[in-house]
Amino acid sequence: MLIDKETKYDRQLRLWASTGQSKLxxxxxxxINATATGCEIIKNLVLPGIGAxxxxxxxxxxxSDLSGNFFxxxxxxxxxxxxxxxxxxxxxxxxxxxxxxxKSIDSILNSEEDDDVSLWDTFNxxxxxxxxxxxxxxxxxxxxxxxxxxxxxxxxxYGSLNLISHETTVIETHQSNKLYDLxxxxxxxxxxxxxxxxxxxxxxxxxxxxxxxxxxxxKALNAWKRDxxxxxxxxxxxxxxxxxxxxxxxxxxxxxxxxFIEALDSFHxxxxxxxxxxxxxxLFNNNQIFDENLNLSTPIFWIYIKALKNFVDQNxxxxxxxxxxxxxxxDTESFISLKSIxxxxxxxxxxxxxxxxxxxxxxxGRYDDEISKDSITxxxxxxxxxxVSYGSDKxxxxxxxxxxxxxxxxxxxxxxxxxxLAFNTFITEFGKSPSATNIEDFTKIFKNSFGIKEDALSSxxxxxxxxxxxxxxxxxxxxxxLMGGIASQEVLKLTTAQYIPLDNVFVFDGIHSxxxxxxxxx
Amino acid sequence: MSDSIDLLSIRxxxxxxxxxxxxxxxxNSKDALNALITSKILVIGAxxxxxxxxxxxxxxxxxxxxxxxxxxxxxxxxxxxFLFGSKDVGKSKAxxxxxxxxxxxxxxxxxxxxxxxxxxxxxxxxxxxxxxxVCGLDSVEARRWINATLVSISETSDIIPLIDGxxxxxxxxxxxxxxxxxxxxxxxxxxxxxxxxxxVCTIANTPRLPEHCIExxxxxxxxxxxxxxxxxxxxxxxxxxxxxSALSRANAFGIDGVTKSLTLGVVKNIIPAIASTNAVIAAxxxxxxxxxxxxxNPILNNYMTYSGDDSIFTFTFELSKRKTCPxxxxxxxxxxxxxxxxxxxxxxxxTENKEVQIKQPSLTTGSxxxxxxxxxxxxxxxxxxxxxxxxxxxxxxxxxxxxxPNLPMSLxxxxxxxxxxNEPLQ
Numbered sequence: 025m026l027i028d029k030e031t032k033y034d035r036q037l038r039l040w041a042s043t044g045q046s047k048l049x050x051x052x053x054x055x056i057n058a059t060a061t062g063c064e065i066i067k068n069l070v071l072p073g074i075g076a077x078x079x080x081x082x083x084x085x086x087x088s089d090l091s092g093n094f095f096x097x098x099x100x101x102x103x104x105x106x107x108x109x110x111x112x113x114x115x116x117x118x119x120x121x122x123x124x125x126x127k128s129i130d131s132i133l134n135s136e137e138d139d140d141v142s143l144w145d146t147f148n149x150x151x152x153x154x155x156x157x158x159x160x161x162x163x164x165x166x167x168x169x170x171x172x173x174x175x176x177x178x179x180x181x182y183g184s185l186n187l188i189s190h191e192t193t194v195i196e197t198h199q200s201n202k203l204y205d206l207x208x209x210x211x212x213x214x215x216x217x218x219x220x221x222x223x224x225x226x227x228x229x230x231x232x233x234x235x236x237x238x239x240x241x242x243k244a245l246n247a248w249k250r251d252x253x254x255x256x257x258x259x260x261x262x263x264x265x266x267x268x269x270x271x272x273x274x275x276x277x278x279x280x281x282x283x284f285i286e287a288l289d290s291f292h293x294x295x296x297x298x299x300x301x302x303x304x305x306x307l308f309n310n311n312q313i314f315d316e317n318l319n320l321s322t323p324i325f326w327i328y329i330k331a332l333k334n335f336v337d338q339n340x341x342x343x344x345x346x347x348x349x350x351x352x353x354x355d356t357e358s359f360i361s362l363k364s365i366x367x368x369x370x371x372x373x374x375x376x377x378x379x380x381x382x383x384x385x386x387x388x389g390r391y392d393d394e395i396s397k398d399s400i401t402x403x404x405x406x407x408x409x410x411x412v413s414y415g416s417d418k419x420x421x422x423x424x425x426x427x428x429x430x431x432x433x434x435x436x437x438x439x440x441x442x443x444x445l446a447f448n449t450f451i452t453e454f455g456k457s458p459s460a461t462n463i464e465d466f467t468k469i470f471k472n473s474f475g476i477k478e479d480a481l482s483s484x485x486x487x488x489x490x491x492x493x494x495x496x497x498x499x500x501x502x503x504x505x506l507m508g509g510i511a512s513q514e515v516l517k518l519t520t521a522q523y524i525p526l527d528n529v530f531v532f533d534g535i536h537s538x539x540x541x542x543x544x545x546x
Numbered sequence: 547m548s549d550s551i552d553l554l555s556i557r558x559x560x561x562x563x564x565x566x567x568x569x570x571x572x573x574n575s576k577d578a579l580n581a582l583i584t585s586k587i588l589v590i591g592a593x594x595x596x597x598x599x600x601x602x603x604x605x606x607x608x609x610x611x612x613x614x615x616x617x618x619x620x621x622x623x624x625x626x627x628f629l630f631g632s633k634d635v636g637k638s639k640a641x642x643x644x645x646x647x648x649x650x651x652x653x654x655x656x657x658x659x660x661x662x663x664x665x666x667x668x669x670x671x672x673x674x675x676x677x678x679x680v681c682g683l684d685s686v687e688a689r690r691w692i693n694a695t696l697v698s699i700s701e702t703s704d705i706i707p708l709i710d711g712x713x714x715x716x717x718x719x720x721x722x723x724x725x726x727x728x729x730x731x732x733x734x735x736x737x738x739x740x741x742x743x744x745x746v747c748t749i750a751n752t753p754r755l756p757e758h759c760i761e762x763x764x765x766x767x768x769x770x771x772x773x774x775x776x777x778x779x780x781x782x783x784x785x786x787x788x789x790x791s792a793l794s795r796a797n798a799f800g801i802d803g804v805t806k807s808l809t810l811g812v813v814k815n816i817i818p819a820i821a822s823t824n825a826v827i828a829a830x831x832x833x834x835x836x837x838x839x840x841x842x843n844p845i846l847n848n849y850m851t852y853s854g855d856d857s858i859f860t861f862t863f864e865l866s867k868r869k870t871c872p873x874x875x876x877x878x879x880x881x882x883x884x885x886x887x888x889x890x891x892x893x894x895x896x897t898e899n900k901e902v903q904i905k906q907p908s909l910t911t912g913s914x915x916x917x918x919x920x921x922x923x924x925x926x927x928x929x930x931x932x933x934x935x936x937x938x939x940x941x942x943x944x945x946x947x948x949x950x951p952n953l954p955m956s957l958x959x960x961x962x963x964x965x966x967x968n969e970p971l972q
Contacts, residue, residue, distance in 0.1 A: 027621060027632050030807075034622045038811065038818040039715050060555075068821040072625055092555035094601050098652055116628050180559060181833070181843060185858075198855055234752065351755055356799045359754040460562050487565045494565075495842075497558040501605035502833035505598065509825030513716065513854045516822060523716065524856045532860075534833050535566050537720075537846040539860040 029073075036072050043402070044196075044520035045073070049119075051519040052076040054147040056129055056162075058083075058109040060093040060499040061178050062153035064508025066113050067095065069120075069515055076121035077113075078147070081106040082128040092499030133158050133165070144169055149515050151176065154498055155451050163188060167417040172518055175419075176511045177444045180495030181534035183507035184444045186419060187514060187526045193325040194411040195403055196522040202409050203296065205346050208241045209256060210298045214365050219243055224274060232276055234355040236362050237287035241294035244270040244287075256295060267291050283353040300336065300343060301408055308333045310412075318388055324395065327388075328403050331380040335373075344373035344404040374404050413527040416546040419445060424529075424542055425474060431482040437540035439488035441531045446470040447492065460493045491535065503534055550653050556582070556607045560842055568844050578840040582607040583655070585677040585839050589613040590665060590692060592639040594819050595682025595711050597629045598828030603680075604647050604656055606836050612676070614661045614668070615640040620780075626821040638662035665692055673706070674699055678838060680831050681710045682824075684817065686738060686903075687952055693723065693731035694873045694955040700725035709834050711827040715818040716854040718827035721865070722834050722846045725874065729848065729865045732873040732955075736900040741815060756796055756803035760812040763791035779814045788813055826852055870901065878945055878958030883936055884965040889917060890932040892961075896948065902957060904950045911946055914939075920951070937963050 030037065037045060051074055055062045058081045066077050083089075085100045085108050093109075100108035106124035114122035125132070125143075132140045144150070150166055151174045152159065159175070166173045172189035211219065219242045224232060248257060248270050257266040267288055275284035287294075300308075311317060313330040336343060347370025349363050378400045382392055420442070427438050450458045450469050458466045466489060467481065481489070510530065517525045530541045560578045567573055587608050589599050592615035603611050619627070619634045619642060629646040630639070640660035648658050661668075665688055673679070673695055683689055689710065696706050708723040710731065723730050748754070749761045768777055768788070778784045789809040796804040810816060830850060837843045850862045870879040879901055883892055893909070896902045909916040916939055917931055918924040931939060940946065940961060948957040 027624070031621045032624050034625075034807070034810075035816070035819040036625055037807070038816065039820065064825060067628060068825055071628055071821040087551060088554050090551050090554075092552070092605055094605060094650065097650060098551070116631075200855075354754065355752045356754060356801070359752075360800045459558075491564045491566060494562040495559045497555050499555040500559055501555065502602055502829045502836060504829075505602055505825050506829035506833065509822045509827075509829060510854070510858060512825070513820075513822040514858075516820070517854075523854070526858050530858050535564075535837075535843045536862070537830065537834070537850050537860075538862045539858070541858060 033073060040196075040516075040520045040522045043398070044522050047521055048516070048519050049073055049075050051148040052078065052146055053515060053519070054078045054080065054144075054150045055153065056080045056151065056156055057153045058089075058105045059153040060501060060504040061176055061508045061511075062151065063093055063095040063109050063113060064505050065151060065153070065176070065512045065515070066109075067116065068509060068512035070113055070117045070122075072516070073117060073119055074515075074519065076123065077110075078123040078125060079106040079110050080125045080127065080129060080132070081109075082126055082131075092497075092501040092504060094501075129156060129158050129162065133161050144171060147171060149174065149518050151511065151515070154178070155448050157452065159448075163417055174511055174514060176507050177448070178498060178500070178503040178507050179444060179447055179492055180497055180500060181503060182440045182444060182492060183503050183510075183532040183534070184441055185507060185511055185514070185526065185530045187415065187528045188417055189415040189518075189525075189528070192411070192413045192415065192518070192525055192527070193323070194517075194521060194524055195325070195328075195406050197406065197409050197411045198523050199409045204293070204348065204350055205298065205343070205408060206238060206293060206349075207298050207342075207345065208238065208245060208294050208296075210342065211242055212369055214369065215242070218362065218365055219246075229276065231355070233281040233283055234353065234358060235283055236354040236358055237283055237290060237352045238293075238349075238362060239358075240271065240274060240284060240287040241291070244274060245294050256297070263291070263295065266295070286353050298342065300341065304332075304343075304408070304410065307410065307412060308336075318384075320388060320390060322388070327381060327384055331377060331384050332407060334380050334384075335377050339373075339376070343407050344377050345370045346405045346408070347371075348405065370404070374400055377404055411524050413525075414546070415528050416544045418544055418546065420474075421544045424544060427542075428474070428485070429476070431484060435482075435484050436488060436536065437531045437533055437538065438542075439485045440492070440533055441529065441542075442474060443470070443485075443489050443492045444531075446473050447496075449473050457496055457498070458493055459496055460490075463489065463493055466493060503532075506532065506534070550655055552605055552607055552651070552653065553579075555605075560840055564843060566843055567841070569841055573841055578842055579607070581677075581839050581841075582836075583609045586610045586612065586675055587835065587839075588673070588676040588679045589682070590679060590688070591615055591682040591684075592629075592643040592660075593617065593623065593682065593684065594626045594821075594824040595713065595828045595831075596639070597627045597643055598824050599680050599682050599711075599832055600629070600643055600647050600658065602829055602832035603835065604651055604653075604658070606832065608835075608839075609653075609655050610657055612659045612661070613640045613644055614663065614665055615643075616662070616664045626819055626824055628821065670695070670699060674703065676706055678707045678709065678835055680835055681708065682828060682831070683710075683712070689731050690735075690953055693725075694953060696723075697725040697730055697873050698954065707838055709831045709838075711831040713819060713823045713827050715820070716823055717852065718823050719849065719851045720827050720830040720834065720846070721849040722838070723848070729867045730871065730874045733868040733871045733875070734865055735903055740900075753795065753799055753801060756792070756801060756805075756808055757812055759796040759799070759801060759804055760788070760792040760809050762795055763788050763809075764813050767791050767795075777813065779810070785810060785813075823852075823854065826854075868901075872957035873955050878960040880960050880962070883961050883963050884969075885935075885937055885963050885967050886965060886969045887936050888933055889936050889939060892936045893917070893932070896959065902948070902959075904948055904953070904957065906950050906952070907948045908950070909946050909948055911940055911944055916940075916946065936961070 058079050083105045085096055085103050085105050090096050095109050095112040104126045106126055110122040110124045149172050153176050170190045175186040177184045219239050222239050248266055257263045271287050272278050275281050278284055307329050312326045347366045349366055428442050446469055450466055514525050517523045527543055532539045560575045563573050592613050617639050618636055619630045619639055629643045634642045640662050644658040644660035696708050705725055711720045744758055744761050749758050753759050789806045792809055793804045834846050837845050847864050849865045853859045869875050869877050908918045915928050917928045942962045946959045
């Protein structure tokens with residue numbers, strides 16, 4: 025039967041729309057090690073229709089690989105692990121291209137063949153699941169290439185996730201606490217005109233009760249400013265006075281007129297000054313938009329930021345108007361005419377901003393087709409809630425180490441994280457995973473790895489290590505599936521370039537069903 | 547008995563006792579393993595969460611799994627319900643899911659028993675056979691029903707824990723309910739955010755948003771054009787009619803933004819759903835089921851939320867019992883009624899009340915019927931009460947029992963009165 029993509033992907037298009045979907049469909053991700061967790065990650069990306077995935081693994085399927093992995097069956101035993109996993113995963117969605125590379129990561133990283141050297145450039149995100157012998161080398165390589173790397177570990181009831189990314193920029197952050205930019209304190213000419221022409225006294229009672237609250241707010245604020253030296257209400261008393269004597273008094277009956285009740289309830293909108301958010305001012309000072317740093321390869325995000333700064337400088341310190349209005353008590357006609365005034369202004373601003381971006385691109389010798397009108401609209405609508413973060417290529421820093429060494433009642437999760445790191449170091453040194461009988465050697469490695477001088481580890485740390493070594497299964501499926509779900513969600517955020525990704529370490533404790541996250545600095 | 551494949555990854559979790567084990571003197575790995583492979587476990591829902599739950603349980607040593615789902619497979623399920631393919635559209639979710647997992651694991655000891663039907667089809671004896679119930683549902687009504695059923699079983703025989711998961715977009719929650727011991731689903735009914743509704747006068751007279759136009763087509767226009775006929779959101783013709791009606795109203799009022807996708811979203815109350823969030827929540831639920839059955843580690847006490855839209859955030863807390871919970875509480879819910887309310891006005895008021903939320907209430911006191919919906923002859927006898935004033939039917943402090951045919955429980959309301967005898971004019 026014919027499957028219509030819009031119907032099949034309906035439930036996710038409601039989260040990231042066709043723009044996110046097309047970015048996802050143009051993404052290629054790479055998984056190193058076809059573990060249970062790794063296969064779960066790929067599963068959650070094949071289902072929503074990622075463009076392509078590549079699995080790198082040089083092992084053969086053994087009976088122990090089957091346990092805890094839904095994407096290997098007993099008929100796969102003896103086959104190449106990467107191939108078997110790829111085929112079983114691909115079955116869920118043939119619109120996705122699956123590839124396998126039957127090589128060790130060691131041989132790829134040490135190879136000088138063109139295919140192996142250029143391999144990494146095809147990937148949007150690389151994922152390492154569990155132990156990787158060349159992790160440091162791989163990490164450095166991808167860091168230099170600015171390709172995000174996810175490192176996922178599951179051991180027993182514990183899991184950790186690192187997101188190693190130079191720079192993460194998001195335009196469509198979907199922040200639910202986003203405030204409306206209504207310009208009540210700074211109405212432009214057409215809006216001021218509309219408010220001016222709205223003569224409340226001339227209305228019959230029905231029309232009077234349907235004047236949009238924004239119009240009421242602008243009238244009330246204008247009146248207040250006339251009486252107060254052109255300054256808005258500031259103190260608590262002034263705000264009360266504003267509500268009582270400037271909004272309420274405009275109403276014919278404040279108990280009955282829904283629009284005036286709404287204007288009182290939302291009076292904070294009238295008092296919120298139109299200004300550039302601090303986080304955006306910081307971006308305007310970012311050295312990436314200094315003239316001498318702009319060039320052919322500057323990411324389009326930073327071209328936008330530079331153009332936005334120019335726009336603000338040329339438009340009285342105002343951002344492009346997003347143009348969206350909240351619903352409000354009003355008749356259809358008043359609401360629609362107010363809305364079209366906002367929309368027309370938004371379109372005007374977008375056109376000016378578009379011209380600014382084009383000018384910038386051309387001055388750098390770049391082409392107009394790098395951007396579209398739609399992407400300009402999206403940027404202008406989201407300019408107030410952009411996200412930028414800078415990652416680290418380290419797995420821990422001194423402040424996290426400090427947290428490990430200064431015991432506090434709520435320490436389990438930091439213990440878990442360092443124990444997972446030491447677990448992998450143990451594998452490098454001993455060539456096998458530690459178990460409950462290796463507690464002495466493990467403790468030695470733990471102390472050496474993190475430069476711990478004290479003889480005794482804290483009792484809570486000892487407990488965590490004991491738990492980790494007692495239950496050291498790397499394919500306990502519930503943790504594999506949980507960490508696989510979390511890691512794949514980060515990949516979705518990175519590839520659709522929507523929502524805010526992790527910054528930059530997350531740890532889950534399946535014993536107490538709790539988690540924590542930290543930011544490791546460079 | 548030699549270990550089957552799945553136990554290779556599970557044995558290390560059970561063979562050695564860890565430092566957080568809560569019953570170190572009683573724990574032994576043989577019992578733990580035995581409990582895992584002999585316990586009967588019930589999965590309710592074989593959808594986005596259900597597919598994940600079945601896979602997780604089968605891969606972590608459970609051998610006797612039952613699954614109930616009344617739904618059939620739809621194309622829009624395929625972006626996350628990975629046990630189904632396009633060839634399965636229209637078939638029973640429970641049956642296809644059970645077959646897929648059984649075949650994939652190829653383990654002669656694993657039995658997954660599907661039931662294609664409603665949870666209400668099964669009686670108390672059926673539910674009593676399970677050690678634990680894991681729910682992956684999108685319906686509040688079904689959750690209330692199974693919760694009340696398990697609480698009533700647990701009051702007289704062994705406790706059957708209920709593990710409940712839910713997701714919406716990039717967010718979700720999992721919780722463990724130990725009936726009669728910890729808070730139950732009904733205790734936290736007020737946490738559920740109500741479905742967005744729009745005032746009728748806005749829909750009828752002053753539409754401003756595309757949603758207002760869609761609601762008009764659905765709530766006002768449909769019953770006029772097709773009296774007595776129910777709108778079927780799965781019928782493309784019905785959906786097309788709804789969309790074009792909403793669109794023409796929007797055009798008449800100069801409102802933008804009515805699309806087919808938005809129309810479907812509003813009339814079907816569609817909740818966004820993706821595989822990754824379902825994986826997180828289902829895995830959390832199954833991890834709790836595993837710890838609970840094996841006693842290997844403590845279980846969640848008792849609620850965890852997950853959110854992935856701004857970084858990754860989880861929050862774990864103990865939700866406490868509600869004293870006035872109609873299912874597991876001990877006292878009734880106090881309701882302040884206005885002296886001028888008729889019984890009908892009182893009923894309208896309580897159906898909206900967040901702690902009550904009953905759609906088709908029948909009301910009795912200890913001694914009399916106030917209003918019964920069924921059987922028809924009692925309905926006709928009690929109907930005249932609807933227009934009578936409540937304070938002529940009961941005394942202040944009287945208890946009213948409220949029942950609903952969809953819920954296996956009764957709510958106790960304690961009513962007091964205030965306000966004037968006649969409705970005040972505004």
